[in-house]
Amino acid sequence: MSFLTPDFSTLTGIGIITWEMETATPLCIKSGTTSLWNQASSTMEKKPSKIRHVDSEYNFYKKGPLADDASISDFYYTIAIDQEQLVLTHEIPASGIRGALRTYSIKRLAHKEHWNAALFPEKENTKLPIEATKERDDLKRIEYSKNLKTALKTPGWQLVRNIFGLAADTMDAEIENETIKGRLQVETGSLESISKEQFQKNVFDGNFKTFEPGPTNGRMLFTTRNPIDRVTHAAKNKGLHSFTELAPGNRFLITLRFLNPIPEDLGMVALWEQGLHQGLLRMGGLKSAGRGRLDVKSTSVNLFLKHTDEFSGLKPGAAEVFSNDILSGLFPSFEIPDWKTETKSYLNLLQQSYNRFQGGKTHE
Numbered sequence: 332m333s334f335l336t337p338d339f340s341t342l343t344g345i346g347i348i349t350w351e352m353e354t355a356t357p358l359c360i361k362s363g364t365t366s367l368w369n370q371a372s373s374t375m376e377k378k379p380s381k382i383r384h385v386d387s388e389y390n391f392y393k394k395g396p397l398a399d400d401a402s403i404s405d406f407y408y409t410i411a412i413d414q415e416q417l418v419l420t421h422e423i424p425a426s427g428i429r430g431a432l433r434t435y436s437i438k439r440l441a442h443k444e445h446w447n448a449a450l451f452p453e454k455e456n457t458k459l460p461i462e463a464t465k466e467r468d469d470l471k472r473i474e475y476s477k478n479l480k481t482a483l484k485t486p487g488w489q490l491v492r493n494i495f496g497l498a499a500d501t502m503d504a505e506i507e508n509e510t511i512k513g514r515l516q517v518e519t520g521s522l523e524s525i526s527k528e529q530f531q532k533n534v535f536d537g538n539f540k541t542f543e544p545g546p547t548n549g550r551m552l553f554t555t556r557n558p559i560d561r562v563t564h565a566a567k568n569k570g571l572h573s574f575t576e577l578a579p580g581n582r583f584l585i586t587l588r589f590l591n592p593i594p595e596d597l598g599m600v601a602l603w604e605q606g607l608h609q610g611l612l613r614m615g616g617l618k619s620a621g622r623g624r625l626d627v628k629s630t631s632v633n634l635f636l637k638h639t640d641e642f643s644g645l646k647p648g649a650a651e652v653f654s655n656d657i658l659s660g661l662f663p664s665f666e667i668p669d670w671k672t673e674t675k676s677y678l679n680l681l682q683q684s685y686n687r688f689q690g691g692k693t694h695e
Contacts, residue, residue: 344636344662346592348600350585356624357552358577359616360407360427366545367393368403368553368573370537387537389553391545403553404574408546419546421522423577428585428614429517432603433495435612439602440487440685448482449497451475476506483509486688494589494599514591520584522549522577533578550578556620576622592634594641597667598681601674604630632667639665641680644673 369388391405411420437446451471479499482488491497496513499506530547531539555573589596604627606612613623633648648666667673 342661343591343638344634346587346589346596346635347633348587348589348597349631349633350587350627351629352583352585353626353628354577354579354581354624355626356579357554357622358423358581358614358625359574359622360423360577360614361574361616362405362407364394364405365402366391366405367401369401370535370553370555370573385538386540387535388541389535389539390541390543392543402573404572405545406549406551406575406577421546421549421551421577423519423522423583423614425517425519428519429495429515431612431614432515432517433491435603435606436491436494436599437487439606440490441482441485442487445478445482445485445488448479448488449499479506479509486685489688490595490599490685494596514589514596516588516590518586518588520586522581522583524548525550534575550581551575552578582628592636594643594677594680595684597632597642597673598677598684600630600632601678602681604674605678630670632670634665634667635662636665637662643676644669 367388367390389403406421407424408419409422410417411422412418413420441448483492492509492511494513494515496511497509499510525533525547527542527544527547530544530551531542533550533552535553552575553573554576555571557571587600603612607625607627610624614625615623617623634642634645636642639645642665644667645665646668648664
């Protein structure tokens, strides 16, 4: 089977790659909510001016409209079940990790003019007669289909489509046939739970009058910044804001699951690790401000394969490690114990497949 033609008609295996990650720089993933955060006290007698870091107030459970200088954006959190109770917990969303991997893959493997090929143009907010609006949208759809067809004739976009899938927003029958489901599923592990006292000590170096945290898993930081206007190079008016971010040194797991894995998938894993090591592949927001860099501390590669052709470095694996995986017992289990050594061969294999591709076909 060509790496450009995913086949879902039969199950040939499962690939499970687990990264142990550590935040090298702060990681900013906002939840879209804010909490009370008043880091300045103006209540001290005979001192009307604000004194920062004295008698600060933080209350995660106080939401709603708050003044800009008395609020802080929350780190992403969700609801989980712990001992039959619903609890709030900080989480690194798997969708964000998958999105970062996809974006990096497009920018590394596709030509710049094709980076946005799968994005349908945004509708213009103009008041036009219905017929004129329909004509404009039809022209945009034709242009979108043309650009996507051109992009899909390149090896980079076919690699991205093969792993992440493609849902084309068009009525073009030729493009509709290119719509497929992705083969990659991403999961993220839990952040370490710490006590309320440890959480408070880590987030802010100052004196608290009140401190009511929500979830306390993951060592966090409270950060305040004021963006600079790119034109005037002065501080932006009303730009001062605070947010919660994950501190450096936090460890968590990322699991990549490939349906019907092929050797080129491992080449992509090696490519992603290369980007993480170089600091070019980052997660979360404010990446241009130096955030979102992760270190891969270790990698485990486990494969359940019907056929092992072209895979290198395989050794019989310990299937019992994944005994709770419903698919793990269907095929022989393998692992790549010396992944660090094998990454070069899988990168070379990926490069060879990329070079063989011409005009939308892989020549054997």
